[in-house]
Amino acid sequence: MGAPANRLRIRAALLLTLAAPLLATAGPIVDVIPLPARIQPGVGAFAMSAATPLSASPDPDASRIANYFSALLLKTRGLSLHSTRTGSAAEPRGAVLFSIDPHRLSADPESYSLDISPDRIVLSAAGSRGLLYAAVTLWQLCTASAERSDPIELPALRIEDRPRFRWRGLMLDSARHFQSPGFILQLIDWMALHKLNVLQWHLTDDQGWRLQIRRYPRLTSVGAWRVPAGAGPAADIDPATGRPRLYGGFYTQESVRQIVAHAAQRNIAVVPEIDMPGHATAAIVAYPALGSTAAPPRSVPSDWGIYPNVLNVDEGTFGFVENVLSEVLELFPGEYVDVGGDEAVKDQWHSSPRIQARMRELGVADERGLQSYFMRRIEKFLHERGRRLVGWDEILEGGLPPRATVMSWRGIDGGVAAARLGHDAVMSPSPTLYLDFRQGRGAREPPGRGQPVTLEDLYRFNPLPAALRPDEAAHIIGLQANLWTEHVRTQERAQYMTFPRAAALAELGWSRGQDLDWPGFVARLPAQLRRYEALGIHASEDAFAVSIQTRLEPGRERVALQLANQARVGEIHYRLDGRNPTAADPVYHGPTTVPVGGELRAAAFEGSDRLALMTSRSLDPASLARRSSQELTTCSNKLVLNLEDDAPVHGPRAVFLVDILNPCWIYPSADLSHARALSVAVGQVPFNFQIGADRNAIRLDTPQSASGELEVRIDGCDGERIAVMPLAPAASSAAVSQLPAVPIAPRPGAHDLCFRFAQRGLDPLWVLDWVQPVG
Numbered sequence: 001m002g003a004p005a006n007r008l009r010i011r012a013a014l015l016l017t018l019a020a021p022l023l024a025t026a027g028p029i030v031d032v033i034p035l036p037a038r039i040q041p042g043v044g045a046f047a048m049s050a051a052t053p054l055s056a057s058p059d060p061d062a063s064r065i066a067n068y069f070s071a072l073l074l075k076t077r078g079l080s081l082h083s084t085r086t087g088s089a090a091e092p093r094g095a096v097l098f099s100i101d102p103h104r105l106s107a108d109p110e111s112y113s114l115d116i117s118p119d120r121i122v123l124s125a126a127g128s129r130g131l132l133y134a135a136v137t138l139w140q141l142c143t144a145s146a147e148r149s150d151p152i153e154l155p156a157l158r159i160e161d162r163p164r165f166r167w168r169g170l171m172l173d174s175a176r177h178f179q180s181p182g183f184i185l186q187l188i189d190w191m192a193l194h195k196l197n198v199l200q201w202h203l204t205d206d207q208g209w210r211l212q213i214r215r216y217p218r219l220t221s222v223g224a225w226r227v228p229a230g231a232g233p234a235a236d237i238d239p240a241t242g243r244p245r246l247y248g249g250f251y252t253q254e255s256v257r258q259i260v261a262h263a264a265q266r267n268i269a270v271v272p273e274i275d276m277p278g279h280a281t282a283a284i285v286a287y288p289a290l291g292s293t294a295a296p297p298r299s300v301p302s303d304w305g306i307y308p309n310v311l312n313v314d315e316g317t318f319g320f321v322e323n324v325l326s327e328v329l330e331l332f333p334g335e336y337v338d339v340g341g342d343e344a345v346k347d348q349w350h351s352s353p354r355i356q357a358r359m360r361e362l363g364v365a366d367e368r369g370l371q372s373y374f375m376r377r378i379e380k381f382l383h384e385r386g387r388r389l390v391g392w393d394e395i396l397e398g399g400l401p402p403r404a405t406v407m408s409w410r411g412i413d414g415g416v417a418a419a420r421l422g423h424d425a426v427m428s429p430s431p432t433l434y435l436d437f438r439q440g441r442g443a444r445e446p447p448g449r450g451q452p453v454t455l456e457d458l459y460r461f462n463p464l465p466a467a468l469r470p471d472e473a474a475h476i477i478g479l480q481a482n483l484w485t486e487h488v489r490t491q492e493r494a495q496y497m498t499f500p501r502a503a504a505l506a507e508l509g510w511s512r513g514q515d516l517d518w519p520g521f522v523a524r525l526p527a528q529l530r531r532y533e534a535l536g537i538h539a540s541e542d543a544f545a546v547s548i549q550t551r552l553e554p555g556r557e558r559v560a561l562q563l564a565n566q567a568r569v570g571e572i573h574y575r576l577d578g579r580n581p582t583a584a585d586p587v588y589h590g591p592t593t594v595p596v597g598g599e600l601r602a603a604a605f606e607g608s609d610r611l612a613l614m615t616s617r618s619l620d621p622a623s624l625a626r627r628s629s630q631e632l633t634t635c636s637n638k639l640v641l642n643l644e645d646d647a648p649v650h651g652p653r654a655v656f657l658v659d660i661l662n663p664c665w666i667y668p669s670a671d672l673s674h675a676r677a678l679s680v681a682v683g684q685v686p687f688n689f690q691i692g693a694d695r696n697a698i699r700l701d702t703p704q705s706a707s708g709e710l711e712v713r714i715d716g717c718d719g720e721r722i723a724v725m726p727l728a729p730a731a732s733s734a735a736v737s738q739l740p741a742v743p744i745a746p747r748p749g750a751h752d753l754c755f756r757f758a759q760r761g762l763d764p765l766w767v768l769d770w771v772q773p774v775g
Helices: 003-018 062-079 128-142 181-192 255-264 281-286 315-330 347-351 354-363 367-383 413-420 455-459 492-500 501-508 517-535 623-624 693-695
Strands: 038-048 052-058 095-102 112-116 121-127 152-161 166-171 198-202 267-274 336-339 388-392 406-408 425-427 475-481 547-552 556-566 572-576 592-595 599-606 615-618 639-645 656-660 664-671 678-684 709-714 721-725 750-757 765-774
Touching: 052 062, 062 095, 062 128, 062 517, 095 128, 095 255, 112 128, 121 128, 128 152, 166 181, 166 501, 181 198, 181 255, 181 492, 198 475, 255 267, 255 315, 255 501, 267 315, 315 336, 336 367, 347 354, 347 367, 354 615, 367 388, 406 413, 413 709, 425 517, 455 517, 475 492, 475 501, 492 501, 492 572, 501 517, 547 599, 547 615, 547 623, 556 572, 615 623, 623 765, 656 678, 656 765, 664 765, 678 709
Parallel strands: 052 095, 095 121, 166 198, 166 475, 198 267, 267 336, 336 388, 388 406, 406 425, 425 475
Antiparallel strands: 038 152, 112 121, 112 152, 547 556, 556 592, 572 599, 599 615, 639 656, 664 750, 678 765, 709 721, 709 750
16 A cells, blocks of 8 residues: 555545546535535645544534544544534634534525634534534545544535435335344435435335234234245245245334434435335235235235236225324324335236226226326325325326325336426436346346446436426426345345445435536545445445456467456556456556466556455466356347346355346357367256246247256357257256256357257246356
C-alpha cells in the first residue's frame, strides 16, 4: 500500500478527471454517495480526533443522532469520540454540533446543511430526518480514505442538500425465502446509510405467508412452511415426523413491531405487501374456503412462476381480508399499504358458476372488472382508516381505484398512465430495477435471472419519462428496486444482489438529475466498497472485477488474452505465475498473447489500492478448452436462469445457466483440431416453474434409453451428430456428475458445438455444468 498522502493525490486526480462535468453544478467533488445537491469549498481543514467533542442541541433526537454518528465512526474507523452533551451554536472551537432547528426554513423535511470549517463542524436540519442524513454525509466524509488512523482530516466545505424524490425504496421478498429479523434490521441500517427511505416488505405469496395474524393462526402454522422442490429436499427426512423437512418461518407481531420501530429511527417507512387476489396460494392452503375452486390446493407449493389460484369474492373472503388488514394496520403505522394486485390469473373466476353468479349480483361485466371491484373495495377500506393503497401496475386494468398509487413494474408505461390520470406512481421497471437479475456473466455469479443487469445499467435509468408534462411528472414520486428471492436463497446472496446497486439507486433517487454522471459515480464507488467491507456487507465487486477471455492460438504455444472490467476504471495488473498481482506488476494495455502454462491472476487497481477481488484462470490447454455453462451460449433467450442445484441440502451447490424454455447450449468456435474426446459434467434440477401453456412448447429430443442421453451436434443444432453421451451413469445422483468421455474425430478449424438433452419428461431437467474437448 502506498503512503496516505500519495493515495489522496491519486484519488483527487481520478475524481477530477472522471467527474469534471459536475464541477459547474454541485461544486467540488467529494467521496459521498448519493452526491449532495450543493457543495461549496472552504479554506483549511478540520482535524477530528478522539479529543473532538460531540455536542447536540436540546432536542432529544439531536443527541440520539450524535450517538448514532459516534457508533458508526467507532465501527468503521475505530475512532471513539467524546460522549454527546447538550450544546448550542456557540460551542467552543473543535466541536461537532448536531443541531435541530424547527425554525429552519426548508420545504423538505429531509433537507440538511453541513458546515465544516477549521474551527468546528455544524450539522443542521429542521427535524430528525434531515439531521440523520447530515450525520450520514459526515460519516461518509470521515470514511473516504482507507485508513483507520487517528486523526481524520476533513476539508473545509459547506453542503446544502435535499432529495430529488420522496420515495426512494427497496423491496425485499421474504415470502419466497425467509430472512431472519436480525437481517431485516441490518438491511434497514444499510438503507439509511444510502438515504433510502422506504422498505417495501413482501410478506405473502404463493410459496409462503410470513406475517403472524392472531385471528388466523393457520396462516403461519400451515402457510409459512413448505418442502422445497427437488430430490435433495425430498430425501432430507425430519426424524421428528418421518417426512421431508419443512422449510420456512414467519415474523411474530412482536418482532415486526421491533423492526418497524427501528426503521422509524432510521427514517425508513416500512410498507407491508399483502398480495391479493392472486399470489394467494399459501393463504388458500391454510383456509381452503378462500379459494375459487371446489378442489383448492392442499399444500404450500414450491414452484416459481404464476399460479392460477385466486381468492374468491364472497363476503366471507372480504371479511377475512379486512380482518387481516386490520391487524396489519396496527403493526405498520405508515401511510401506505401494498396489496399487490399483480398476475392475478382469472381462469378460476371465469370457470366458476358461483363467481359468475356473484359478478351478475355485483353488476360486473367481466373478470377484469371484478378485479377492479376487488381493489376498489379494499382501497375504500384503507382510505376510511387513513391509509393509502399501493399496487403493481395491473391495478390499472378494469379501472384504477381512487387515490391508489401505482408501482410501475412492466416497464414505465404503467407509471406514465397513472400520472396522466392524476395518480401518484413509483417507477420500478423490470429488468432494470429488479435485483434478482445477475450482475455479470462470470461463473462465480450467484443464482438469479440470467440476463445481466449491471451497476451501470441501473445507474443510467431515467425515472422521469420525457413524455410527461411537468404537472404529470410531479406524480412520479420516486423509484424502487425490487429484490425478488425465488433464486436468492441466502441472506449473504441477498446482500450481494443488492449492494452496490443500492448505491446507484440511492443516487438516482436523491441527487439532482443534472448532476447524475456515471464516471463521477464510479470514481466515488471504491470508497463506498471500503465502507461495505468495514460494515460487513457482502457486496458484489462485479463493476471492478476483471473478466478474462482466452483463446488458444493455432500453434498451441501461446494464448490470446483480453482483460476488462465493467466500470472501465483503474489499471489492470496481472501475473502469470499464480501469485497475486500488485500495482508494481505489468499493466494490461490491450489484447495480447502470453505463453501457455501457469496461472493468470489479474485485478484492477487505483494507485496502489486493489479495487476488487482477484480473478484467475489456468492457462494449460485442458483448462483453456473447458467452458462452464455460464461461458457457453444458450441457443435462445426465452427464459434464461442461473439456477442452483437442489442438492446437497447443506453445503455448496452448483449453479447452471439454462434457458428453461429451450434447454440447449452452444460452445462457440471450439478448436477440435487436436480433440480426441468430449468430456462433460451434468446435473439435474427440479422443473418447478408455473409457466402455463409455455411448458407444452418446450422441445425435448426423444431418448433412446430410460435415462436419456446428451446429444452433441456440430456447426448448428441441426448439424451432424458427433456424439451421444448416455445419462445413466448420472441418473441416480442429485448433484453434479461427470459423464464418461466420448471419443470424437479431430476436425480442423473452429466449430460451434450444440448440446441438447434427450429425455422423457421435464422433471427433473438435465442441465450442463461444463464442457471440455480433450486432446
